[in-house]
Amino acid sequence: MRYDDNSLDYQKNQTHLQKKVYPAGLEATFSLEYKHRLMFTRNVFDPDNSLLLDLLEPTRDNKAKVAVFIDSGVVNTNSMLIDQINAFMQGHASQIELASDVQVVPGSEEIKNVHRNVELILKDVSQFGLCRKSYVIVIGGGAVLDAVGFAVSMAHRGIRLIRVATTTMSQSDSAMGVKNSINAFEKKNFLGFFTVPWAVINDESLLKSLSDRDWVQGFSEVVKVALLKDKDLFGRIEEHTAHIRDRNVPAAVSLIRESAKYHFEHITLNGDPFELQDARPLDFGHWSAHKLEQMTHFELGHGEAVAIGLAIDTTYANLMGWLSDSEHHRIITTLQQLGFKLFHPVMEHTSYLLKGLDEFREHLGGKLTIPMLRGIGEPFDVHEIDTEQMRNAITYLADLS
Numbered sequence: 001m002r003y004d005d006n007s008l009d010y011q012k013n014q015t016h017l018q019k020k021v022y023p024a025g026l027e028a029t030f031s032l033e034y035k036h037r038l039m040f041t042r043n044v045f046d047p048d049n050s051l052l053l054d055l056l057e058p059t060r061d062n063k064a065k066v067a068v069f070i071d072s073g074v075v076n077t078n079s080m081l082i083d084q085i086n087a088f089m090q091g092h093a094s095q096i097e098l099a100s101d102v103q104v105v106p107g108s109e110e111i112k113n114v115h116r117n118v119e120l121i122l123k124d125v126s127q128f129g130l131c132r133k134s135y136v137i138v139i140g141g142g143a144v145l146d147a148v149g150f151a152v153s154m155a156h157r158g159i160r161l162i163r164v165a166t167t168t169m170s171q172s173d174s175a176m177g178v179k180n181s182i183n184a185f186e187k188k189n190f191l192g193f194f195t196v197p198w199a200v201i202n203d204e205s206l207l208k209s210l211s212d213r214d215w216v217q218g219f220s221e222v223v224k225v226a227l228l229k230d231k232d233l234f235g236r237i238e239e240h241t242a243h244i245r246d247r248n249v250p251a252a253v254s255l256i257r258e259s260a261k262y263h264f265e266h267i268t269l270n271g272d273p274f275e276l277q278d279a280r281p282l283d284f285g286h287w288s289a290h291k292l293e294q295m296t297h298f299e300l301g302h303g304e305a306v307a308i309g310l311a312i313d314t315t316y317a318n319l320m321g322w323l324s325d326s327e328h329h330r331i332i333t334t335l336q337q338l339g340f341k342l343f344h345p346v347m348e349h350t351s352y353l354l355k356g357l358d359e360f361r362e363h364l365g366g367k368l369t370i371p372m373l374r375g376i377g378e379p380f381d382v383h384e385i386d387t388e389q390m391r392n393a394i395t396y397l398a399d400l401s
């Protein structure tokens, strides 16, 4: 069939497509169905826990071929974990073919900043003989999930990726997303792919070994999603700030789960998982957060930068007369009670920080669209920023510190 064929037969066969015929070419719209899976568990590598096994579809010799990459920070604080993983794989050797030893990769933002790490992961994937139906299980914080996901999206144009999230940040937000990115040219997440993982596993038992600092980081994203979507959830965070700081696992995990579900639903129900439209409804506070991470050379973690970003944008919303004084006060107090500092000395370079707006605009594709609040749980988009008021918002936080 010729590509410029406009015959009735051709049209009949293509009725499910919307098509338009150009003098020399065709245009068609098509859609694909994706499956997204988010699983909650404890002790995922316990020999009696079948969750992981149930996710693996056998491909060759009735086995699933699997390679495992793990965050060095997780290994350093869980001395038995690699042995447990090996024991799990050996215990299920009739169903799993382990492609190699468990590979330890550098944790934290370093893995996204140093591109050699991605090359090494790709080299492993090649040497292990993984195919498109093999599985890469990546265990780690948001940075490791991003970088391994980035490599795995490239190899064979995509290998099945199972993310085992080990931080409050990845369990509440990043692991449910479909983005896999690394940093380049001093820009956060400049290189990346949209890829839907095979599955995401939130294992709450892995959170125990987090440092206090990393434990609290993910809660800025929980606050963010509550501010955007759920006033009651915000109220529960307010009630539990002390429990969160005291590392009360049941209280914390229940809030993380709610956040995870909102992020999961955003991908599966919102209609724009690959961010083709201008708006980034869940990127509240992120234009400055990404810039602050870069300005501090990643001394600020993503969660800490998001807390400041939320404080900047809620203060701006208050100065613009959209958000009431009392709600502004509740938000700032909650972030502080969670333990976040809402000012960093680099914020004195206000003009440089405001460049984050241009970079956000560029990243969106030209038109600035920033989520703002007119109340807790009542977001709306703005397309212009009053830079004088934004400077005032930043100064307000400096005075607060």
Ligand SMILES: NC(=O)c1ccc[n+]([C@@H]2O[C@H](COP(=O)([O-])OP(=O)(O)OC[C@H]3O[C@@H](n4cnc5c(N)ncnc54)[C@H](O)[C@@H]3O)[C@@H](O)[C@H]2O)c1
Residues within 6 Å of the ligand: 071, 072, 073, 074, 077, 106, 107, 108, 109, 112, 140, 141, 142, 143, 144, 146, 166, 167, 168, 169, 170, 173, 174, 175, 177, 178, 179, 180, 181, 206, 207, 208, 209, 210, 211, 214, 217, 218, 301, 302, 303
């Ligand atoms: N893809 C997305 O949609 C998306 C969304 C939000 C954030 N992110 C990215 O996630 C990253 C931040 O993730 P993060 O906050 O998880 O930080 P992180 O991945 O940098 O991890 C923080 C530290 O904790 C260590 N660690 C991880 N799990 C541990 C555990 N269970 N016990 C002990 N130590 C552990 C790591 O080695 C690291 O040193 C940023 O790069 C951010 O851009 C991506």
Ligand SMILES: [Zn+2]
Residues within 6 Å of the ligand: 173, 221, 286, 302, 306
């Ligand atoms: Zn974020």
